Amino acid sequence: MSSQPDSLRPPAHPPAEFPESLRGKRILLCTESFGPVNGVSRTTLMLVNHLRANGANVAVVAPDNHTRKNTFVPRQPSATPEPAADDVGRQSLDVRIQGYPLPYNPELSIVYPVRLSTLYRRTFETTPDLIYLASPASLGFQVMLQLRQQPLENQVPIICNFQTDLAGYCNILFPPPFSNLAVLAFSRVQSFLFNHSSVKTLFYPSRFIRRYLEKQRVKGEKLEILQRGVDTQLFHPRRQSDTLRRQLAPNNEIILICVSRLGGEKGFEFLAEAAKELDARGLDFKLHIVGGNRNAAVETEIKDAFSALVDKGKVVFAGFLMGEELATAYASADIFLHCSITETFGLVVLESMASGVPVVARDEGGPSDTVRDGKTGFLTPPESLDSFVEKVMLLAGDVAMRKQFSEDARSQAEEATWDKINNQVAWRMADTIAASERERAEMLVGAKLAQQDQGSEEPAASGSGELVMAPSPLFGWLMMSETFKARAADARVLGGMAAISASWIAVGAYLVFINAGIWVKKTFRGLLWR
Known part of the structure; x- marks a missing residue:
């Protein structure tokens, strides 16, 4: 197995050019x-x-x-040309x-x-x-x-x-x-x-x-x-809105932002605990959470984890945003909080950096390669709530550090087009x-040569001097039959698909069960509060 890092491999083609052959x-x-x-x-x-x-x-x-x-449906840019x-x-x-x-x-x-x-x-x-x-x-x-x-x-x-x-x-x-x-x-x-x-x-x-x-x-x-x-024209520090900042933080509080689909695997339980600890330590902040979930019960469960802070006016849920509204939300914040540890890359981290907003993220998954620790943000041990909160407190209290991190984050994002x-x-x-085309051409030539050789060959002898017997006519017919080959392939595909489908059905059934549990909790909670 090759151990050479991809970054050390010389580029085979000019990155600014599109291949004509495609x-x-x-x-x-x-x-x-x-x-x-x-x-x-x-x-x-x-x-x-x-x-x-x-x-x-x-x-x-x-x-x-x-x-x-x-x-949501994307808004089409007015300047989008008609297709040829x-x-x-x-x-x-x-x-x-x-x-x-x-x-x-x-x-x-x-x-x-x-x-x-x-x-x-x-x-x-x-x-x-x-x-x-x-x-x-x-x-x-x-x-x-x-x-x-x-x-x-x-x-x-x-x-x-x-x-x-x-x-x-x-x-x-x-x-x-x-x-x-x-x-x-x-x-x-x-x-x-x-x-x-x-x-x-x-x-x-x-x-x-x-x-x-x-x-x-x-x-x-x-x-x-x-x-x-990342679209560095859409996600840009100039998108910062004084109006939005006054709306979110009328008393000049530190604005923290998280952009993510509201889901159990996105680290919201950790974020809720971090927000409570920041509040307990006396940080004057507003947490702006952008995102939602088409499953209303799941979205409600996530929001319930922040209910006390929502009541205190510390947390604001904006729902789904996109385009210029999303870019404005990013650029109007002071610090981006990323709590998921399941991201293979984490595009929202790069969008935040392009907006000139430094990041505090748990050091797991894609953000570990994107955030330059101590330069464009901070990476903290995945399970350490204290470390995460301390880095947020540090950035929130140091205006000069935030400014420098902001400039470095923007510079890094500009490299990723x-x-x-x-x-x-x-x-x-x-x-x-x-x-693939070369391999097929070689296979075609090889098949033609094999056919020519077979036409001139006599029955082969084994090493012991005995003739090698040809397969039985029935076996030979079965192996040459396209119908038999197709049915055999279908049987293998069916068996494999049965195994994969069974796994997915099990996953779906379990999630349906969890979804029903959420609905029951929501229903009974509503009855109790009546």
């Missing part, structure tokens, strides 16, 4: 969420827009509930499939079983040149499992982007021993799928995730670091397609 190529992009739902889906949306704008033929497959039933005539067909290559939304996070679904051949037919009507799996889970697992059943000559190369730590989520959301079983199941499934020869590259966003993938015995030559970009990140992906796609 224009017109058919790319089937499967994602578990799409649109302005979360950091992962926003990253995927940026990539799709970049590829299409540069002439790649991209078809997106995503669960239906992330589009028409989305929590030859781009109209490409823009429409989007397929929405059905799934069961997870109760704790309805933005994610357990996708119902779907045949890979159906996806081919509904997108390009033929085999794509490459499959890109954005944060593979229920949909991505199905694609990888079915593809590995295909004959070698029919296998489409796959590039995966590992952006969601499913095992980490399970470890937090489920109590033992369910958490242990879920983590083990995901680890085994991911190891089985990622190590197949059809998976050519596995992008990862941080050292934390690389270590996880190495534990799954993924070959080092498949791993390539891919960080996130979306064009550079997306061109890295585009070059990897182009190289992978070119390598």
Whole structure:
């Protein structure tokens, strides 16, 4: 396994250029969420827009509930140009499939079983040149499992982007021993799928995730670091609003901000305890929490953890914000608080830094690679509430330090552009397609030579001088029968899908149970307060 850090590998292609060879190529992009739902889906949306704008033929497959039933609809910039005539067909290559939304996070679904051949037919009507799996889970697992059943000559190369730590989520959301079983199941499934020869590259966003993938015995030559970009024009210190600051902190209190979907795995229990401790230590602050959850019961449970501080006017929930409103919320704050330890990258951290707001984060996951400790913010031991609170107190009380951290954070964010990140992906796609085409050409030549050799060969003899008997006619017919091969492949896919579906059904059933518990607590609490 390669131990050479990605940062030491010389760039193979100019990051400012888009590969010409990728224009017109058919790319089937499967994602578990799409649109302005979360950091992962926003990253995927940026990539799709970049590829299409540069002439790649991209078809997106995503669960239906992330589009028409989305929590919020993005506002389109007024200056967005109309697609060119030859781009109209490409823009429409989007397929929405059905799934069961997870109760704790309805933005994610357990996708119902779907045949890979159906996806081919509904997108390009033929085999794509490459499959890109954005944060593979229920949909991505199905694609990888079915593809590995295909004959070698029919296998489409796959590039995966590992952006969601499913095992980490399970470890937090489920109590033992369910958490242990879920983590083990995901680890085994991911190891089985990622190590197949059809998976050519596995992008990862941080050292934390690389270590996880190495534990799954993924070959080092498949791993390539891919960080996130940020819109430094949208997220900018100049977005600071004096009006919003006066509204949030009329007495010039320190404004703390947290931007996150309201979910149990996002560290809100830790944040609530930190806010209570900051209040106990006498810090004059307002905590501005931006985000929500389509599951009202889950959102209510998160908010209840802050109820005492909400009553005191210390905590304000803003709900979902996006675009300029979100950028204004970032830039109008003094310190960004990041309490999740399940983030593979944590795009909100980079957006905060681009807004000139220093970060205090728990030293676990993606933020460990993004925040420069003591320069653009502070990293604290993941389980140490005291250390986290002390760093917030330190930054809150030192105006000069906040100013310097703000400038350094902005400078660091300016180095991370979306064009550079997306061109890295585009070059990897182009190289992978070119390598696949060469391999197919070599296989075709080899097959023709083998056919020529077979036509002139006599029955071979074994080392003992005995003739090697040909297989029985029935066995030979079965092995040559396309119907038999297809049925055998279907049986293997069905068995694998049954195992994966059973795992997802178990996860969904458990979350439904938890969701019902939340509803019962809410109902009885309401009755008691009447």
